[in-house]
Amino acid sequence: MKYVDEFRDGGLARGLAAAIARAAVSGRVYRFMEFCGGHTHAIARYGLEDLLPANVQLIHGPGCPVCVLPGGRLQMAIELAERPRLILASYGDMLRVPVAGDSLLKARARGADVRMVYAVDEALALARRHPEREVVFFAIGFETTTPPTAVAIRRARAEGLGNFSVFCNHVLTPAAIAAILAAPDAAVRLDGFIGPAHVSTVIGSRPYEACAAAHAKALVIAGFEPLDVLQAVLMLVRQVNSGRAEVENEFTRAVSRDGNLRAQQLVAEVFTPRAHFEWRGLGRLAHSALAIAPQWADFDAEVRFSLSERVLCDHKACECAAVLRGQRRPQDCKVFGTACTPENPLGSCMVSSEGACAAHYSYGRFRDRTTQGESA
Template identity: 55%
Template sequence: MKYVDEFRNPEQAKALSQEIRALASRIGRTRERPLQIMEVCGGHTHSIFRYGITQFLPEEIEFVHGPGCPVCVLPMGRVDDCVALAELPNVIFTTFGDAMRVPGSKKSLLKAKAGGADVRMVYSPLDALQIARQNPYREVVFFGLGFETTMPSTAMTVLQAKAEGIPNFSLFCNHITIIPTLRAILDAPDLNLDGFLGPGHVSMVIGTRPYEFIASDFSKPIVISGFEPLDVLQSVWMVLKQIAEGRAEVENQYGRIVPRDGNPLAQKAVHEVFEVREFFEWRGLGSIDYSGVRLRDAYAAYDAERKFKLPNLRVADPKSCQCGDVLKGLIKPAQCRVFGTQCSPETPLGALMVSTEGACAAYYRYGRIDTSGLAKRPQSNVTEIAA
């Protein structure tokens, strides 16, 4: 297939749906104990609800929404650090748009901007570097966040800043890595997941090899999936086919984009600029060892955490907000006490309602057509991800 509309063909979707139903019947699960497939990436969550993919699946299959939304897993204390940086005199704080509305313990970056802080939305870290060139007497901080998907562009921007000798640019690094997170999920004692839809964009950078431990160590199938409706349906079919045949392998449905070894140039830039942190805190998941990166000593001059003094405090989420339970797969967004009432895209209490990849935002925007009864549906999944 060459064109987008070919990946949205309703007849092919119906054919895949029939194959999936046949496999599900062969495996033999029930609504009370469904086949649970985690879509790791928030982009898949939005595809599932935007295109009504759940309507093509039997009730014996349940999607569990994973932690693959970098804005969603950002702990509140790190948002407070962003606000503290933005409110420093002579600082221009730059960020992607979806991070501006994530609430901290007192305010978001958007509210800090309304209060007079110079917070600017950018579309890439190179935009932030250009602002630094244009404002040589002001400090420009870029809020770097995201999984391996966005790490290369940030790394290359730091390399460019060093090559040009731009001293007033720095990075507040909150980049995180997917593999330690998946291992933490799989190490959870009460795991009931049957398989994974692997993240397509992350895999474009890291390839498929890093996921092999999921099959070899935990005997779980994983299929790297694209984001169009037929991509997701085919990937579900591939996961079920492995289960039905008693296999556990890493398969690549998104082969038109994802090579087995990833992107070596992107990996080289990331390795040059970043090193692994001993631990990093995730919203709702706690501290996960070796799950984040920071700037190497050779690039300390561009590290906002070394250049500026930050509060660096751990802050608990509001008790009414159940983002952590959603991220762990304990509940669906519609089961949250404040979903759609006190917490909405206009007045978010948690990051999952803010981000374009957040599960709560997907449910709120697309899920109302087919999420009735979710609040009554029994859930059985991960109780603890990490200590």
């Protein structure tokens, strides 16, 4: 048996689902938000919602870094890419995200030198191979991808790569969770969160404790396999039933309370918290993102190229912002699966495989509801 097979056992999954059904109090509705897009993907792929009782509901959250990056920041990247003698290195998903009828892919078609990379090391390699060109790495992601960016900046200075810089868009998970809970106009009642897995391997479980205590909401960190998610849901139901609001760790095989201290040290050395940062769907949040620290400013693309902030609206028909807040489900959007598909996305949630819209579309989780609606 492969190690991962233990966490995909159908019999054990049905047993956990039965335990959840027994634990869920009749007449009470439990609403849990999975923050991470990886969990959204697993829930859609394995049909986990179909195993849960009707009164245990999963709400999709903003946990996809491609999805939450606002259009204005993407427009800044497009403007960077169109500068002469500049190479913009970006993860592939960002190339297809639409903004005001444009995208990095369209900019490349117009002649911009946009290169798809799988890791920041590839951007460093581009800078080494092209000393006559400016190379900018379009850095996005939560705490998981931030340490490699810090290592790359340190390495660029050590090697004297003066033509390398980073357009930094790294964002912070606990701040977003707190913002969702603190929003005065929140239309979604939540009983707790399925906490992120990969992020928590870096930051640990400790950073969520203050938020859980302040808002009296349970949070269970879970792995990405189906049994991980179901076990986390059972732990959340039990917390709610007992009136507890604690941070628990289902993903003990990879996450500790303190996390990866070396990675945290690297991030603290190279980055500094931004006073505010715009999130698609959540608005402008305080201390929710990182900027390159002043002592490393010679590798900061925003400083090097004097970039200014942009504010752009999403497509009028796209409800990605509401999906990211948990106020709408993908299939509630009028253009979902019709005008908006992975081949022709109108919003960011349909681009990334971790986006809620793309996950639901790819695994057909919208079809039964659509058919029922037509027959009604």
